[in-house]
Amino acid sequence: MADKVTYTPTEFAALFGKERTWAYRQLYAGKVWAVTDLGRALIPKSEVDRLLKEAGRYVGAGAKVRKPKPGSDSAKGNKTSSGAKNWASAVKQRKTRASQQPASAHSADGRKPSLRALPRPCDQATSRQSVYQRLTRCKPSRKDAANRDE
Numbered sequence: 001m002a003d004k005v006t007y008t009p010t011e012f013a014a015l016f017g018k019e020r021t022w023a024y025r026q027l028y029a030g031k032v033w034a035v036t037d038l039g040r041a042l043i044p045k046s047e048v049d050r051l052l053k054e055a056g057r058y059v060g061a062g063a064k065v066r067k068p069k070p071g072s073d074s075a076k077g078n079k080t081s082s083g084a085k086n087w088a089s090a091v092k093q094r095k096t097r098a099s100q101q102p103a104s105a106h107s108a109d110g111r112k113p114s115l116r117a118l119p120r121p122c123d124q125a126t127s128r129q130s131v132y133q134r135l136t137r138c139k140p141s142r143k144d145a146a147n148r149d150e
Helices: 009-015 019-028 045-052 082-099 127-136 144-150
Strands: 035-037 042-045
Touching: 009 019, 009 042, 019 042, 042 045
Parallel strands: none
Antiparallel strands: 035 042
16 A cells, blocks of 8 residues: 555555544544545545654653652642532532422332322223223223213
8 A cells, every 4th residue: 555646544544553434533623634536535645644754752651640648748738629519519409409309209118109000990991991091091081981881
């Protein structure tokens, strides 16, 4: 592939040991210039050379930051970040809202109730009516019950 003048995004990504989506991300972000011909993107060799020239040398991972010892002065002056304060206040608000809910929202054992129990169909109802009642989740009206008795 070294003798080519242009590369497809797949070939371009393979040169750098990356996936094809990486090449398209570079194109869409404007980091790499491409020639488009009838909807096909071709990346010139000059772009590959430019990226290799701009690449910096890998110097390895930075030094690890040590945590202060429990008895040191820096450990005593712990400052709470604003994010932690916001989190703590949000948790407090949630707890107060939960305690303000009416007692009817919970069942006798303190748990939240599950789905409402569906109304049971009448014993005299036909199977079609009972299926319909289960699907519509409504109780039969008094008129229906009077008509069934007749």
